[in-house]
Amino acid sequence: MVTLTLLDSQKKTPLKQWHFEKKSVIRIGRSADNDVILTDVVVSRHHLELRQIHSQQDGNCWQIISKGANGTFLNGVLVVQSLLSDNSLLQLARGGPILKFQIEPVKSPEEPTASSPNSCTHEGNSPENLFCIHCGQPISVLQTIRNYQILRILGQGGMGTTYLARDQTGEIAGYPQLLVLKQMNADMAKIAKARELFEREAHTLKSLHHPGIPKYYDFFVEGGKKYLAMELIHGQDLEKLILLKGPVTPKEAIAWMIQTCDVLDYLHSQDPPLIHRDIKPANLMVRNSNRRIVVLDFGAVKEIGTAPGTRIGAEGYCAPEQERGQPLTQSDLYAIGPTLIYLLTGENPFKFYRPRGRNFRFDLDKVPTITPQLREVIDRVTEPLPRDRYQTAKELSAALLACQ
Numbered sequence: 001m002v003t004l005t006l007l008d009s010q011k012k013t014p015l016k017q018w019h020f021e022k023k024s025v026i027r028i029g030r031s032a033d034n035d036v037i038l039t040d041v042v043v044s045r046h047h048l049e050l051r052q053i054h055s056q057q058d059g060n061c062w063q064i065i066s067k068g069a070n071g072t073f074l075n076g077v078l079v080v081q082s083l084l085s086d087n088s089l090l091q092l093a094r095g096g097p098i099l100k101f102q103i104e105p106v107k108s109p110e111e112p113t114a115s116s117p118n119s120c121t122h123e124g125n126s127p128e129n130l131f132c133i134h135c136g137q138p139i140s141v142l143q144t145i146r147n148y149q150i151l152r153i154l155g156q157g158g159m160g161t162t163y164l165a166r167d168q169t170g171e172i173a174g175y176p177q178l179l180v181l182k183q184m185n186a187d188m189a190k191i192a193k194a195r196e197l198f199e200r201e202a203h204t205l206k207s208l209h210h211p212g213i214p215k216y217y218d219f220f221v222e223g224g225k226k227y228l229a230m231e232l233i234h235g236q237d238l239e240k241l242i243l244l245k246g247p248v249t250p251k252e253a254i255a256w257m258i259q260t261c262d263v264l265d266y267l268h269s270q271d272p273p274l275i276h277r278d279i280k281p282a283n284l285m286v287r288n289s290n291r292r293i294v295v296l297d298f299g300a301v302k303e304i305g306t307a308p309g310t311r312i313g314a315e316g317y318c319a320p321e322q323e324r325g326q327p328l329t330q331s332d333l334y335a336i337g338p339t340l341i342y343l344l345t346g347e348n349p350f351k352f353y354r355p356r357g358r359n360f361r362f363d364l365d366k367v368p369t370i371t372p373q374l375r376e377v378i379d380r381v382t383e384p385l386p387r388d389r390y391q392t393a394k395e396l397s398a399a400l401l402a403c404q
Contacts, residue, residue, distance in 0.1 A: 212266070
């Protein structure tokens with residue numbers, strides 16, 4: 001049985017409850033045809049669905065699918081689709097109503113009860129809390145893999161799942177700490193190219209040392225699945241930041257791209273040079289502590305001089321030669337152009353892609369936040385031919401600095 005409890009946003013005390021014993025799909029929203037009706041103005045008519053799914057590993061479990069215009073937050077993290085664990089907190093839009101998701105537990109005789117001396121109910125904790133304010137332990141552990149406690153699902157894709165995890169024994173730093181654990185699922189492990197990309201990310205991160213690149217911690221195989229443990233970056237990626245807050249000022253956008261150029265200069269200066277191949281807003285994280293850029297996702301990194309490979313890169317951010325499977329260091333620089341367009345307009349760069357002569361180029365004449373000088377920089381860095389662009393990250397960085 002599933003129980004959903006509407007909580008008071010300040011005191012976190014129960015306001016209303018819904019019980020579902022045999023339903024496999026629970027619909028939540030403002031419209032009267034939902035199973036749970038919430039009339040708050042920030043809630044969409046059909047905001048989200050909870051679906052019971054079958055997992056070979058866990059049997060029957062529940063999944064959240066967000067459809068709301070203002071987003072859904074699972075335990076404080078913005079999600080579109082994710083697995084649910086018992087006692088998860090669902091917030092419909094930032095500042096919107098909070099629902100507590102609970103599954104009726106099936107207890108074995110040996111399982112401790114709330115009255116046991118070593119147990120804690122974790123009552124009175126904020127939805128954002130990972131650890132209990134009373135006992136100091138994780139509020140919810142989805143599973144434990146080796147010395148890593150899985151606390152939350154950060155994302156799911158075709159390659160596998162990314163978790164927020166805790167090194168409970170302190171093997172990495174000498175004390176327990178939070179980190180990111182990437183899991184490659186067993187099905188993808190059967191595909192040679194998928195194995196290559198996943199292992200490449202681990203190998204690349206292990207060899208790199210730069211404040212704008214996540215630290216490598218561990219790589220291992222467990223239960224037929226490959227895992228990569230790396231530094232947790234406390235912050236928000238530029239794609240989500242713009243979706244939530246809208247376009248930023250030219251000064252801020254240029255500063256972030258100069259910092260990105262610094263990381264690219266480091267990559268391109270390796271021997272042999274490394275090409276990231278997937279520079280885009282979703283792979284650029286802003287640290288909360290110092291507002292500086294960290295470049296994510298090194299699965300697509302390629303060494304210069306290796307044979308042409310699979311076409312990798314995000315549509316709208318990918319240079320023409322990279323589309324053909326022949327990336328260069330200048331291909332990474334190309335992606336800075338459409339990234340700037342996204343940061344300054346909040347729009348997909350494709351919206352500004354127009355025919356010009358024999359090629360397609362970005363037409364930014366009618367974008368008021370992009371000055372003529374910055375427009376020239378974007379125009380040059382997105383030239384169809386690599387030889388016509390800025391040749392190094394330092395050269396592009398200097399041109400951006402002159403636009404501030």
